[in-house]
Amino acid sequence: MASNLTEGHQEHNIEIAGHINNIDDQNSNHNSDTTTEKEELREKDMSPIAGNSIHRSSSRPQLDLSGAAIQGNFEEKDPTILLPNQSDDISHLALDIGGSLIKLVYFSRHENQPVNDSRRRIIKARLGITNVNRRSYPILGGRLHFVKFETTKINECLDFIYSKQLHRGGMDSRDWQSEGSNTENTVIKATGGGAYKFADLFKERLGISIEKEDEMNCLVSGANFLLKAIRHEAFTHMEGHKEFVQIDSNELFPYLLVNIGSGVSMIKVDGDGVFQRVSGTNVGGGTYWGLGKLLTKCKSFDELLELSQRGDNSTIDMLVGDIYGGMDYSKIGLSASTIASSFGKAISENKDLEDYRPEDISLSLLRMISYNIGQIAYLNALRFGLNRIFFGGFFIRGHAYTMDTISFAVQFWSKGQAQAMFLRHEGFLGALGAFMSYEKHGLDDLMVHHLVERFPMGAPYIGGNVHGPPLGDLNEKISWMAKFVQKGTEITAPVPMAPPGTTGLGGFEVPSSRGDTLRPDASKLNVGVLHLVPSLEVFPLLADPKTYEPNTIDLSDHGELDYWFTVLSEHMPDLVDKAVASEGGTDDAKRRGDAFARAFSAHMARLMEEPAAYGKLGLANLLELREECLREFHFLDVYRSIKQRENEASLAVLQDLLMELDSMNEETRMLTLIEGVLAANIFDWGSRACVDLYHEGTIIEIYRMSRNKMQRPWRVDDFDILKERMFGSSEKTPRPYKRALLFVDNSGADIVLGMLPLARELLRRGTEVVLVANSLPALNDVTAMELPDIVAEAAKHCDILRRAAEAGGLLVDAMVNIQDDSPTNTSLSVPLMVVENGCGSPCIDLRQVSSELAAAAKDADLVILEGMGRALHTNFNAKFKCDALKLAMVKNQRLAEKLINGNIYDCVCRFEAAS
Numbered sequence: 001m002a003s004n005l006t007e008g009h010q011e012h013n014i015e016i017a018g019h020i021n022n023i024d025d026q027n028s029n030h031n032s033d034t035t036t037e038k039e040e041l042r043e044k045d046m047s048p049i050a051g052n053s054i055h056r057s058s059s060r061p062q063l064d065l066s067g068a069a070i071q072g073n074f075e076e077k078d079p080t081i082l083l084p085n086q087s088d089d090i091s092h093l094a095l096d097i098g099g100s101l102i103k104l105v106y107f108s109r110h111e112n113q114p115v116n117d118s119r120r121r122i123i124k125a126r127l128g129i130t131n132v133n134r135r136s137y138p139i140l141g142g143r144l145h146f147v148k149f150e151t152t153k154i155n156e157c158l159d160f161i162y163s164k165q166l167h168r169g170g171m172d173s174r175d176w177q178s179e180g181s182n183t184e185n186t187v188i189k190a191t192g193g194g195a196y197k198f199a200d201l202f203k204e205r206l207g208i209s210i211e212k213e214d215e216m217n218c219l220v221s222g223a224n225f226l227l228k229a230i231r232h233e234a235f236t237h238m239e240g241h242k243e244f245v246q247i248d249s250n251e252l253f254p255y256l257l258v259n260i261g262s263g264v265s266m267i268k269v270d271g272d273g274v275f276q277r278v279s280g281t282n283v284g285g286g287t288y289w290g291l292g293k294l295l296t297k298c299k300s301f302d303e304l305l306e307l308s309q310r311g312d313n314s315t316i317d318m319l320v321g322d323i324y325g326g327m328d329y330s331k332i333g334l335s336a337s338t339i340a341s342s343f344g345k346a347i348s349e350n351k352d353l354e355d356y357r358p359e360d361i362s363l364s365l366l367r368m369i370s371y372n373i374g375q376i377a378y379l380n381a382l383r384f385g386l387n388r389i390f391f392g393g394f395f396i397r398g399h400a401y402t403m404d405t406i407s408f409a410v411q412f413w414s415k416g417q418a419q420a421m422f423l424r425h426e427g428f429l430g431a432l433g434a435f436m437s438y439e440k441h442g443l444d445d446l447m448v449h450h451l452v453e454r455f456p457m458g459a460p461y462i463g464g465n466v467h468g469p470p471l472g473d474l475n476e477k478i479s480w481m482a483k484f485v486q487k488g489t490e491i492t493a494p495v496p497m498a499p500p501g502t503t504g505l506g507g508f509e510v511p512s513s514r515g516d517t518l519r520p521d522a523s524k525l526n527v528g529v530l531h532l533v534p535s536l537e538v539f540p541l542l543a544d545p546k547t548y549e550p551n552t553i554d555l556s557d558h559g560e561l562d563y564w565f566t567v568l569s570e571h572m573p574d575l576v577d578k579a580v581a582s583e584g585g586t587d588d589a590k591r592r593g594d595a596f597a598r599a600f601s602a603h604m605a606r607l608m609e610e611p612a613a614y615g616k617l618g619l620a621n622l623l624e625l626r627e628e629c630l631r632e633f634h635f636l637d638v639y640r641s642i643k644q645r646e647n648e649a650s651l652a653v654l655q656d657l658l659m660e661l662d663s664m665n666e667e668t669r670m671l672t673l674i675e676g677v678l679a680a681n682i683f684d685w686g687s688r689a690c691v692d693l694y695h696e697g698t699i700i701e702i703y704r705m706s707r708n709k710m711q712r713p714w715r716v717d718d719f720d721i722l723k724e725r726m727f728g729s730s731e732k733t734p735r736p737y738k739r740a741l742l743f744v745d746n747s748g749a750d751i752v753l754g755m756l757p758l759a760r761e762l763l764r765r766g767t768e769v770v771l772v773a774n775s776l777p778a779l780n781d782v783t784a785m786e787l788p789d790i791v792a793e794a795a796k797h798c799d800i801l802r803r804a805a806e807a808g809g810l811l812v813d814a815m816v817n818i819q820d821d822s823p824t825n826t827s828l829s830v831p832l833m834v835v836e837n838g839c840g841s842p843c844i845d846l847r848q849v850s851s852e853l854a855a856a857a858k859d860a861d862l863v864i865l866e867g868m869g870r871a872l873h874t875n876f877n878a879k880f881k882c883d884a885l886k887l888a889m890v891k892n893q894r895l896a897e898k899l900i901n902g903n904i905y906d907c908v909c910r911f912e913a914a915s
């Protein structure tokens, strides 16, 4: 690491650095045991890579291992294996071709190349992580995309398939990359009537065969997959209020699936592949659209739906009040506003069709059909003793009013015993089911924690109108964003849907959300792109993963939402400046910066309108969305130079700090270390208040100021409990922790002067230390990739760190720079390791962590979470199977008030014994 510091090297005399009394042996040794380690690795990796080609049936997408060869270094634990005969994409396209819409689900492989990262290799060997789990999946990671087209525009669908070459990556095409290659043997799974009707067209235009899959089968397997694998899939919708329902996959069956397409099917589902179509009705989406078209002259389903938004059905429907002179018929529980007879008023009035407003007709129709479906569904649930009814199909289209009406019917007739639930991927059940019918791509084994949903701009749409930028191409995406701003049009966020407007009394009043809040295209999807990451796991030390909720701040509270949206909006100009500067300030970077700002603002506007649009919304999701948005526009590490500068400045004063610490007795040292962590957590480029502070002093000045403010008691102060656990009491001699997981936060002083000295103390006390850092950059958080270099640099000043880092295999690469080569017995030291957490956000969701972290957690008996993101915004209320220490400085006034009844810059030191 360079030593030409900007600020730190002039500032060595930090307050706590007094006399020089370095207890660390400065003589280092990097003669580590790497030879044995490599031998071990080689031995473990001797498992044969299946030699010859394996049979591929037309419906069995499998890896073609013929000609497989190890690429690169044979000594690596997980060398890249080249599969010359494997087409890049495995199973990847399925269709549901319905009467009105074509739904398409396709899979794309991750384009990311495996990173040749020695830290990863070493940690895997050390923690005994094999790739057995991952290799059992033909799909090693990729993305599921959801796209729809109007059936009348089937040619656009075919063009789309062609433009993305989806027809060539099919099951039997081995050489799809070569232009004009043969697609004759390619078989694509499809369901819905159109699979029969358009089979010839697919053959003619794309040269591919359609393999028809049973529609009911597909609906059921699609629904089962969604309900088991997607966390925020099912929700209730009552009086405009949407609430996600956590479905325990072990208690999923039986349920009633009501699929509302052109017609309606009602299916009793008892298990995977175990179902019965118990009922249906011919009065469905097609009826609404068909009658609506005749009666209103509307040109599209969405237009008709939009009309209903401004309608008043009481002009056309006969209400109970019309019959009872404005009164309720309370004896049988009917309010005056209840519909007695849909369209009933038209009989008694001497009016023609033209005399009725199309808006009112549309609403009346919508209510008639939705209510009828809800009622029949309930009667069938009653017939089979089912409490849960899931409604799917594209008729619903996330339309608040439709859902409210259905919910009301179910609620009303069941007297609250049965519950209507809706699905975010409502329209894709069949297509997903067809996709699942490709045996065996491992998808059906995926669990909730293997799937991460992302919402890139424009991703879910292509067909019909242009709703968003074309998928994938950054340049076109940027132009699209610019175009919308020029037109002064509101950008449609990627997964918009109808507004959350309440429908008033049980869905039987006039919709309160009027047309101006409904976007021009109401057929919005509520889905993003599903990333399949089979290596993600649930953090094993969570006391109760089922009840764990990462977010402390729930943004379904509108007051909170408003506040955090304002905060994040205020951050935007500075963030964009930094992002552009991080990419050299070029014109291209400026364009990308603008596009990022627009995209993130569009997401925020979308979420402001419908907070639950992307699933349950917490602050952590919003902060992650911002990072994802930056990555979408190729800003990979905005704070890179700031992080480097602060690391260098902090490393320059580390030695003084360590000497000062070493001069203290154990108990004072522990207190000073915790103070140090809290004080150094002030270096947070995500906090508005802190960034303002940085204009007022150098890193070291701020650090000093922060340290000076560390008077106890802190706002949350469990230090005495921690001290007792560490040092014991007169009755109890403590046993040192075996392994501590330190979830580290920011670069610079935070890691170097805060967490590393704490880690060193634990190591000194015989505890193995695992530093858990982000997999991807987020704000100024330190990443797992960056940490080994920082540790190596720190190890130059400290023998404890050096020996531990060597024992943990951390210095293998970095040791090259270390001058001192006197022998050290690494076996005497407990190891210091670095693992990645699987996240790229300032917060951490412990339901989805890296396999490295999960493996490291197995022997851990202490978890330390540091920083606002990891310990306050998320996990503040998390309970662990082992002891936990949550350390953070609160750098936001509102959060301080809300969470700890305190003030900005107050500190939290929360110790919780294993639960």
Ligand SMILES: CC(C)(COP(=O)(O)O)[C@@H](O)C(=O)NCCC(=O)O
Residues within 6 Å of the ligand: 567, 623, 681, 683, 684, 685, 686, 687, 688, 689, 745, 746, 779, 842, 866, 867, 868, 869, 870, 873, 888, 891, 892, 893
């Ligand atoms: C983004 C953060 C969670 C990062 O905090 P950290 O985890 O680094 O302590 C935090 O800076 C934050 O909540 N910022 C937004 C609020 C504000 O600007 O006050």
Ligand SMILES: [Mn+2]
Residues within 6 Å of the ligand: 684, 745, 746, 779, 780, 781, 842, 867, 869
């Ligand atoms: Mn941080």
